[in-house]
Every structure is written in C-alpha cells, then in structure tokens.
Amino acid sequence: MYHAGMASSGQAVLPPFVRLAAHEVRWRLLGELARSDLRVRELVTLVGEPQNLVSYHLRLLRSAGLVNARRSSFDGRDSYYHLDLERCVDALAAAGAALHPALRLLPPEPTLPARASAAPSVLFMCTGNSARSPIAEALLRHRVGSRAEVTSAGSHPKARLHPHAVRVLRQRYGIDIAGRRPRHLDTMTSRRFDYVISLCDKVREVCPDFDDHPQRLHWSIPDPGAISSDDAFDRTASEIDTRIRYLQPILFREVQP
Template sequence: MALSGHAGPPPFVRLAAHAVRWRLLSELARGDLRVRELVALVGHPQNLVSYHLRLLRSSGLVTSRRSSFDGRDSYYRLDLARCAHALAAAGSALHPALRLVPAEPAITTGDSAPPSVLFVCTGNSARSPIAEALTRHRAGGRAEVASAGSHPKPRLHPAAVRVLRRQYGIDIAGRRPRHLDTMTGGRFDYVISLCDKVREVCPEFDGRPRRLHWSMPDPAAGDGTEGDRAFERTAAEIDTRLRYLLPVLAPTPHQEVRP
C-alpha cells in the first residue's frame, strides 16, 4: 500500500470527525437511547440531532428500533461491530501496521472483587436469562451475573433453552425465572435492561450501579411461524454486545459479598 496516496479520508473518519456526530457516537456506545435523551446529553436542538442521526443511520453505523413501551418512540443503537470494522479499515488506509486488533476481555480478579452484572427484562424467560448465561460463559467466572424480570413467567421459554444448548453448548433447563423484587437488596456494578418496558419500572439499587439499556424486541412476541429463528437472532445480538461489554467491565474494591 502506498503511504502517499491522494485518496481522501475514509468514510468513517469523515463522518465521525464532526463534533456533534462524534458526541452522538460516544453516547450511543454506552447504550441505546431515545432522541430526547440524546438532545439532553449533547446540548443541541432536536432538529440538529435528528439531522446528524439520519447521516449516521444512512452510513449503517446507527440503527433504530420502535420502542415496545411507547410505539411512537424509537431507540437508537450504535452497531459496535460495524464501527470496529470501520475503524480497522481507517487504520489500514493510513498504514498497514495500524490495523486495529479487537480488545481482549480485561476483567480481572486479584485484589478486586469481580464485577457484578444484573440483566433485567419483563418476563425473565428469554432475553435476560440468555444474557446471564452468555455472560457467565464468556466471562469464565470473572464476573458475577444474575437476571430477573418485572413480571416473571412461570418458566423459561423452551426456545431460549434450545438455542443456548444447540448454538452455544449452555444448559439452563434447570433455571427458573426470578422476580426483580428479589434483587432490590443486592449491589451491582452494572444493571442492564433488555426491554423498553422494564426500563421504565426498574428500581434503583444501592451503590449507584452503571445503568445501560439494550433495546431488544421480545423473541417470543411473534406468531410462532419463525420457530427458533427469533431466539437465535436475539442470542446472537446479545453475544455481539457482550464482546464489547466484557473488555470494559471494571472490577470493584472488596466489599460485602453480593447475591
């Protein structure tokens, strides 16, 4: 590759170099947000924020989903995998040796307590138990993980059990959904909501955990004609998000044992 070529900056560099768009990317890297939340965070009028969101959406870096809590609203999400590829391409365009390498999980034990994560959704029968199981599997014991629901179902959805066993070799058949109320006395470093409805009712927790939101449709909400495919997509999306969460999970100083 010639280092003195006359091509302009790669598309990602041109797009992300704008101050407002960079701020939007930075906020969405932390979790899914609505337009009014982004307006408050970046401190610019909604029409300007919406304009830059349209540009980011047209690039494929940002996608949106209709809120399951309020169908008139949408959550915006940063596609971290696409960002990773775009950043790697930008580095390679400048010099082959600058190609970025994905970060390895950085969570450690040692003198620090492992980070604790709580995943919440409505029924605790599909999305949050999938996230709990995949996090425990990927973290290899270096994180404490739990999940719960605001209105737990009587049992796990059979398709969630099948997909985890078939696609990831994880068996959660013996697990039962838990109520969110059983977690209110616990201390967590991260509380991650996976559905728009539970985000509105999720209680506060001691220790001021970091709150993240991943806006994900309920894979059980369809008419059943898709079989397990909706659950496979849900698990794959959660697994992708975890690849970018695990490297930034921070261990905390030793304190009381968490549930």
C-alpha cells in the same frame, strides 16, 4: 463500504468514518450510543444540542450504517438508537489501513483479569425473565466465569423459561439453563450491583431504584417470544452474545490483575 482511495489529482480521500466522526456533535453521539441504546430526547439532553440538529446527525450516522433504530416496545411512537460496534470496528480498521497497511489491525479479544479484588456484579432485566435476560446472564457467565457476579430478573416473571431460550443456549453455546426458574425484580432490590442492564423497553420504564446507584445501561432488543420461532431466538442470542463481547472491556476496565 469504507474503502479509501485516492482522488484523480493524487489528493488523499478521507475515509468515510473519519469524515463522520470528526464532527463534534456526531462524535459525542457515537460516544453516548457506545454506552447504551437511547432515544432522541435523551441524546438531546446528553449532548446539549437542539433536537433538529441531533436528528440530522443521527440520519447521517444511520445512512453510513453505524447507527440503527428500533421502535420502542413500550411506546411505538418512539425509537431507540443503537451503535453498531461491529461496523465501527470495520470502519476504524479501514481508516487505519488508508493511512498505512500495517494499521489495519484486527480487534483484540477481550482480556480478562487473572484475579480481581472485587468481581463486578451485573443484573440483566427483561419483563418475563424467560428469554432475553436469562440468555444474557448465561452468556456473560459462560464468557467470564467467576470473574463477575451475574444474575437476571423480570418485572413480571413467567412461570418457566421459554423452551426456545433453553434450546438455543444448549445447541449453540453448550449451556444448560433448563433447571433455573424466572426471578422477580423485587427480590433484587436489596442487593448491590455495579451494572443494571435492561434488555427490553418496557422493563426500563419500571426499573426499581437501587441504593448503590449502579450504572444503568439499556439494550433495546425485541422479544423473541412474540414470534416464538427458532430463527427469532437464534437472532436474539446472536445479538446478545455480540453485545456481551463488547460489554466485557467495560466491566473490567478498572480492574487490575
């Protein structure tokens, strides 16, 4: 998709990612979506451009496969836009290789600090705290260990974890969360967090205020419990794990070993 070649005249052909990202508005949209899933009206405010212009550039980014959209589970008339970081990695690699073969670099694995003066604290939220947020909690803890303080909670916690969530973590990642129980968001409001990450559109609308003003991120991920199949939970866990991998450099970018 991002193959770069030469025009018949011998003139270099700009790689698609370079042509797309070189536009100021599109670059700003990519930057905002690299941080969090957002709705059009939020992007309009953040980039300070008219809605019709923002929508036009979003269509171009979607056509290139760099951005996708999902209907909001809170308001089906609305959509959340998400930057596909995996495709961006491929696109950047292709752009580098178009300049010189040695610049087709593989994405590095996240580097974790050997020690930190203060471990970043992260709260994951979804409505029931029975599937998406406990999966995210378990996967981040699995990847970074004690280098971060990780927990999860829900606005309307279920009585128990979804059995498919327990199954997918055990079978695919070797993580056992069978002994834990869903928690209520109200039990978290007195705690300090550096990052509060919502994984469903409904809980984003009711997230309580936290005194220390943590960074708020949103991942618009459908509830696999609405389908309740092995495949749905496998896809959800895979998407969350990908997002966790790209979250790690953000959590530790200001931490010195």
